[in-house]
Amino acid sequence: MLSGYQRRFKAVEVLAPSELEAMHQGALEILEAAGAHVRHQRALELLAENGCPVDFDKQMARIPTGLAEDCLDSCPSSYSIRARDAKNDVRVGGDRLLFMQGMGMRYVDPDTWELRSATLREHAEGQIVGDALDSVHVMDACFSFTDIAGVPPVMQQLECLANGLRYSSKAQHHGYMKDTDRFAIKMAQDVGATLNAEIDVAPPVTFGGDAVAAIMRYAELGWGLEACPGGAAGAAAPASLAGAVTQMWAGTIAFVVLAQLVRRGSPVARQLTGTVLHPKWGHPLDGAPESWLLGAMTSQLCLRHGIPVTSPVGFCGQAKMFDYQAAWEKSLGVLFSVMSGSHLHVLHGSHGEELAFSNLLQVLDDDIARAIGRLLDGVEVNDETIAADLVIEQGTAPTSFMGLPHTRDYWMKDRFLPGVADWQSHVEWVKGGKRDLLTRARERVETILATHEPAPLTAEQEGAIDAVLDEARAYYREAGLIGDEQWEPYLEALSLRG
């Protein structure tokens, strides 16, 4: 099992207990008075069978507080994601921090900073690099590059998950939409893995039919679910941060109720969705401190109710290049989020409001993840580390601790060293040709791609994945979601997979 990092100190709290309780009560009131919009007949029936007043015509279900709190209580505070290789299994929750590969739509060219569709080969390389990095504990194959050239949209998640399973033996994250989760589940089962499923709740408190179908499928299996209630403050949620968090918390509780009614004990994590918007242009600002506060407030609610927290807070900001802005937006956002208690943090490779994904960023983010992991690991305090006797023995200046056994014991103990950032002296940097950060990142990616060999699938597993993909292609062609004009470019894209 990959254990990730351990937070050795109390999570940062941004709300007073009375504020926390007031927001929780607000969410319960929303659910009891207004309810959830559930566009799924079977789910509405299930809610009605469990005491919810349901208006089937309007597809609205009001959720009594007793049921809501009972379901929150039956939600486990931690859960496992099984990887295709058991040594890479993870457990989400407790005081552990895991990092997950980031998501992004297109390939970003680091010379021109322009974006274009990625190829399946580039996607595969993203998986190889993620597999090689120790600070990536969970992969996000299905969302790293969501615009693959030539691949019909409905097959993107499945082709990417297949690539992820081929090129990484780590645990995988997945989504849903148009029944793709059915095929994804089968693929994972064929290689002995489970999936961590990210499922949206449209704001305010609305469940689409596809989303509910996926919640039901994953919950029946007992696999991890991530509730993602959207909530852009001032657009689909109140502009006040407390209001946005309260509305999203209502969506979270409704999600938990649905999952628990399908199967008691279903693991549900909350993904820290919700942002403030650009005051003029209206696009989400993941790099804004107010967005980070939304995450921290929600984390506090989750921890209070024993709900594991997955977090994309700060995973990408508004930077257009891999520059100073990108670094501060990511580092501060992610650090604040993990210090306020998130368990599974999205990070590696995401760029520019999810518009892009990059291997160079994966290795740069590895430095951020490991540095933050080191901070969470804290310090060891005992007589030996306090070393008062040693200080007394050494006396006052001039003296040096450098040659002492105590120094040799502790010099490198739990020390963080960057993989890409340059910690050489200025002199050595000049001597080495003044290589910049992106040059070093490129070199690290090239080294990984030249040397890292992910554990291969067995021939049987390869065959099973191919069979699921063939079945999905036939299903979606039949359903008219892969048009004839898309078929030839699709085959060509597959032939270039490498």
Next chain:
Amino acid sequence: MEAGVNDPGTNTELLGRLKTAIAACDGRAAAETTERAVQEGLDPLRVWDAITEVMSEVGERFESGECWLPELVGAAGAVQAAAPILEAEIKRRGVAKAAIGTVVAGTVQGDIHSIGIQMVSTLLIGAGFDVRNLGIDVKPDDFVAAVKEHGASILAMSALLTVTAPEQKRVIDLLEAEGLRDSVKVMVGGGAITEDFATAIGADGYAPSAVGAVDLARQFAGV
């Protein structure tokens, strides 16, 4: 007779133990093993060669990233524990070390930064130099006295602070005044020092790093 454990001049087993002790930064074991080597009548110059060899190995491991600064300094500390015993024996026998040069090293007066000069000293020992590290906060008089006493061919001075850097010029001026300037090459380094500064104060050379200092010293020694 083949050199080996029964050869009182070399005793490879004992020399191996000495090297192990130094590599493990164990000053007490290094001193005890050296003491025993002297008692058993080992050739002190051969013992010194063993020390040079192991310090060279430690220096290489440091350069390649296999060991870190405390190991480098710890190994030098072990050598410092063994050296007086060995030097007394060398003196008693009236022989001379086959070092490629004698270096007097230290951090200038007013400056208590020790790491840089320790690194330089360690790597110079590994490179075959006989190094007299005077430590930190060294007065100009003490530098000059040591150069005289040990017949040093190289003087290596460090200064980390801009405020202490001019001390290096005071030492050079004193060497001039004492008529020693032509007999000793002066190399300077440390965070506050630049090539231009070194030239301006009349030093013979500047090295920006410990490894660079060794290259410079070897250049001065003609090797």
